[in-house]
Amino acid sequence: MYKRILILLLFSQVLFWGGCSGKQSGNTLAKQAVIDRTDSCQLSPQHTYQIFIPAVDKSCTNWPVMILIDPHGDGKYAIDQFKEAAKKYPVILVASNLIKNNYSGYIQSIDELIADVKSKYPVGNTIYISGFSGGARMAIDYATNHRVNGIIACGALAQHEQITAVRCPLMAIVGLDDFNFIEAAQYVVDPLSIPQNLLIELTNASHSWPEKGLLTRAMGYLQLSSGESNTCFSTKSLVKAYLAEQKSCIDSFIRSKEALKAAMIARNMAISKTFEKSSSFQPIYAKLIEGNECIQQQEKLSVSLRFENEVRQAYFKALHQKDSLWWRNEITSLNSKIESEPNLYSQMAFRRIKGFLGIACYSLSNQYVAGKDTEKLEQILAVYRMVEPNNADMLNFSAALEKMKGSTKRK
Numbered sequence: 001m002y003k004r005i006l007i008l009l010l011f012s013q014v015l016f017w018g019g020c021s022g023k024q025s026g027n028t029l030a031k032q033a034v035i036d037r038t039d040s041c042q043l044s045p046q047h048t049y050q051i052f053i054p055a056v057d058k059s060c061t062n063w064p065v066m067i068l069i070d071p072h073g074d075g076k077y078a079i080d081q082f083k084e085a086a087k088k089y090p091v092i093l094v095a096s097n098l099i100k101n102n103y104s105g106y107i108q109s110i111d112e113l114i115a116d117v118k119s120k121y122p123v124g125n126t127i128y129i130s131g132f133s134g135g136a137r138m139a140i141d142y143a144t145n146h147r148v149n150g151i152i153a154c155g156a157l158a159q160h161e162q163i164t165a166v167r168c169p170l171m172a173i174v175g176l177d178d179f180n181f182i183e184a185a186q187y188v189v190d191p192l193s194i195p196q197n198l199l200i201e202l203t204n205a206s207h208s209w210p211e212k213g214l215l216t217r218a219m220g221y222l223q224l225s226s227g228e229s230n231t232c233f234s235t236k237s238l239v240k241a242y243l244a245e246q247k248s249c250i251d252s253f254i255r256s257k258e259a260l261k262a263a264m265i266a267r268n269m270a271i272s273k274t275f276e277k278s279s280s281f282q283p284i285y286a287k288l289i290e291g292n293e294c295i296q297q298q299e300k301l302s303v304s305l306r307f308e309n310e311v312r313q314a315y316f317k318a319l320h321q322k323d324s325l326w327w328r329n330e331i332t333s334l335n336s337k338i339e340s341e342p343n344l345y346s347q348m349a350f351r352r353i354k355g356f357l358g359i360a361c362y363s364l365s366n367q368y369v370a371g372k373d374t375e376k377l378e379q380i381l382a383v384y385r386m387v388e389p390n391n392a393d394m395l396n397f398s399a400a401l402e403k404m405k406g407s408t409k410r411k
Contacts, residue, residue, distance in 0.1 A: 036079075038097075041116040049113060050075035052093040053121070054086045062124025064149070064223065064230070065092040065117060067110060069135030072392075073100030077209075082130075084212045085219035090233045092123060101134035102366070110142050126230075128222055130154065132209045133180070140166060150222035152215070155207050157183040164195045169225065171218045171268075172198060175205040176301075177348040179355030185305050188260060189298050191267065191289055199268040202261045204348075207355055217245065227274035243269075243279045250284065260297045263288040304349040311353050316360060324382040331357075331386045358388045365397040374404050 035053040040046075053063070066086070068078040075095035086093050094117050099106045110129075117123055130152035131139035140158045143151050144165045151170045155178055157163070163170060174184040187194040194200065201218065203210055210218075220242050229235055246269055253262035266285035269275045276282060288294055318326070334354055341347040361384035368377035378401060384394045 038075075039116075039120070041112050042119070043116070044109075044112055046098070047109060047112060048075075048097045049116075050079045050093075050095045050097065051117070051121070052079050052083060052086060054083070054090060060090075061122050062126070062230070063090070063092045063122050064126035064128060065094055065114070065121075065123045066128040066130060066219070067113060067139075068093060068095035069099050069106075069110075069129070069131035069138050070095065071101045071132060071134040073097055073103075078132075078135075081209045081212060082215055082219070085216040088216055089219045089223045089238065091128070091219065091223070092117070092121060099135075099138065106138045107142055107145075110138075111146075128152070128219075132156075133207065140170065143168065143170075149226070152218045152222065154210050154215075156180045160195065163198050166197060168197065169222060170198050171201065171221060173201045173203060173210045173214060173218060175203050175207065175210075177204060177351035177355075178207045179352045179359055180207065181352060182305065182308070185301070188264070189302050189305075191263070194267070196271065199271075200264045201268070202264050206351065217242075217249070220245075221268065221272075225272040225274055239274065239278060243275060246275075247279070254288075257293065259288055259291060259293040260301075263294055300345045304345040307346070308349045308352055308356075311349075312356050315353070315357060319360060319364065319380065319383065324379075324386075327383045328386060331383075354387065357383070358391065361387060362393055362397075365394075369397060369400050369404075372404060374401065377401050377404070 038048055039051050040048045070078040075097040078095040079093050082093050096113055099109050126149050128150045129139045129143060129148050132154040133156050136153035136156040139151055140153055140162060144162055148168050150168050153170060154173045157172050172184055174181050184200060187200060203214060224235060224239050224242055246265060250262045250265050263285060266281050266288055269281035270285050334350060338350045341350060361380055364380045365377060381398055381401060388394055
């Protein structure tokens with residue numbers, strides 16, 4: 001009985017995907033519902049992942065695939081951020097539920113994930129990869145030694161040497177008030193230093209997955225900038241619409257006096273032969289980046305970054321020296337400045353500083369848990385709770401502290 005059921009299941013799977021090769025008639029893949037489900041790797045069943053396919057057409061046998069890495073291993077959440085992009089620029093989305101921050105085997109697991117998806121679904125040779133925060137770092141690291149067609153790195157970047165080692169476009173989406181902005185700041189202040197393969201999209205978002213519309217535009221860039229045709233969709237019509245959309249974004253930023261944001265988009269478009277051939281962006285970029293408005297914004301940004309760096313250093317020392325009363329007063333003052341500071345660049349610096357405090361507390365808490373240092377963990381968590389009272393990692397560290405204290409009492 002079991003064998004009969006298994007044969008029927010296998011036969012139904014063949015019928016389901018048969019239309020991709022053009023061999024099926026009648027109930028074709030074009031009539032199938034959107035695929036949005038959990039799957040698992042055949043060789044490692046404990047490695048589950050979310051998969052989303054927005055549409056299925058019988059003529060498509062070489063879907064591009066986008067691998068997504070969420071820092072908390074939340075594959076469903078990562079998929080949800082990209083569904084809009086996948087519908088507009090057809091791509092199979094795959095997000096691991098296993099790979100997350102501090103997971104050392106991510107290189108092998110990404111390989112395993114890609115191999116499993118290729119064995120089950122009509123995936124071609126075009127592989128994109130994206131991640132947020134620690135997931136972005138893993139995505140970039142993976143691409144330095146593996147063939148990847150494009151990267152979308154959100155909320156984190158890499159060293160210059162690692163960026164240039166990547167042999168594909170690397171779209172970095174960075175928030176001006178994100179504590180990791182400092183990693184991309186040198187390129188925004190000095191665009192001549194930007195590696196040729198690095199694309200920068202500026203946003204005001206804090207440390208989180210970017211808004212869905214921005215991810216959609218980033219996905220469009222990777223899919224269309226190469227100029228390669230694809231049997232899964234018509235690139236010609238999509239390119240025309242994308243050019244108009246990007247010009248509209250540039251114009252919108254110019255009207256709102258955000259010259260740096262406009263300049264970064266214009267540069268991204270100008271370095272693509274496909275986009276530059278269709279509609280010249282180089283003159284737009286040159287005019288923006290050499291204009292007084294852009295230069296003034298770069299200068300203001302430089303001043304705020306120097307201030308931020310000084311405060312970061314002082315705060316990191318204080319984490320080891322100051323008591324909770326001092327920190328309560330300091331964080332209250334910091335929160336007040338974030339709300340009331342009239343200077344936009346100073347306000348963004350204060351937001352980045354608060355974000356830095358959060359990640360510093362996270363790193364030290366990790367260190368103290370690993371070293372079973374109950375006293376220091378308790379001290380740093382007192383600050384962590386004030387900085388990010390609802391942070392899930394902080395709550396996990398607090399639970400770990402109680403467990404460590406209970407273990408000490410039993411001894």
